[in-house]
Amino acid sequence: MSNETLIRCCAPTMACLKTGNMFNCAFDSRKQMTEELRQLNQRLSHKGLRILPLRWRDGKALLYLYRPKLLERDLRDPLSRKLLSECGYTGEDANVCLARLISRLRTEEDFPHEVGLFLGYPPADVDGFMHRKDECKLSGLWKVYDDIESAIRQFARCRRCTEVYLDCLSRGFSLEKLAVAR
Numbered sequence: 399m400s401n402e403t404l405i406r407c408c409a410p411t412m413a414c415l416k417t418g419n420m421f422n423c424a425f426d427s428r429k430q431m432t433e434e435l436r437q438l439n440q441r442l443s444h445k446g447l448r449i450l451p452l453r454w455r456d457g458k459a460l461l462y463l464y465r466p467k468l469l470e471r472d473l474r475d476p477l478s479r480k481l482l483s484e485c486g487y488t489g490e491d492a493n494v495c496l497a498r499l500i501s502r503l504r505t506e507e508d509f510p511h512e513v514g515l516f517l518g519y520p521p522a523d524v525d526g527f528m529h530r531k532d533e534c535k536l537s538g539l540w541k542v543y544d545d546i547e548s549a550i551r552q553f554a555r556c557r558r559c560t561e562v563y564l565d566c567l568s569r570g571f572s573l574e575k576l577a578v579a580r
Contacts, residue, residue, distance in 0.1 A: 418464030
């Protein structure tokens with residue numbers, strides 16, 4: 399996996415603007431994927447980042463770069479707890495919730511709607527997506543059902559962050575230098 403791929407897909411998480419990002423990446427083998435992710439975790443864990451394979455299909459992995467501390471915070475939100483409970487999640491432990499998400503991704507045909515809670519999307523918007531799909535007010539990085547103005551600002555921050563990070567990468571900055579410690 400190239401550094402450019404990681405930045406294109408995950409700059410807002412690296413900059414601490416989001417809890418996590420998911421993206422697909424091709425690998426020659428599971429062994430190659432495991433080794434690359436192990437090395438990446440060694441390089442970025444001291445910055446509060448972790449990358450996991452959520453699913454493997456046809457030579458591609460669905461990867462999740464995230465900030466465990468932010469995920470713990472996000473999943474403690476009362477509306478997040480309610481939505482997760484509706485989807486069969488038990489308890490508040492982020493690792494247990496992540497294991498349940500991985501299980502759902504690997505065994506169910508449809509993509510779990512609660513995934514937005516693991517990406518730092520506002521719980522009210524995840525709730526809207528799950529229960530009121532036809533009431534979407536705006537579509538951007540996610541579908542917005544609640545606070546349009548806040549979402550527009552966050553979309554712009556994430557877009558600008560990715561542009562700046564790609565520029566910095568092209569000027570020789572390392573992933574370690576670009577990742578914000580938290």
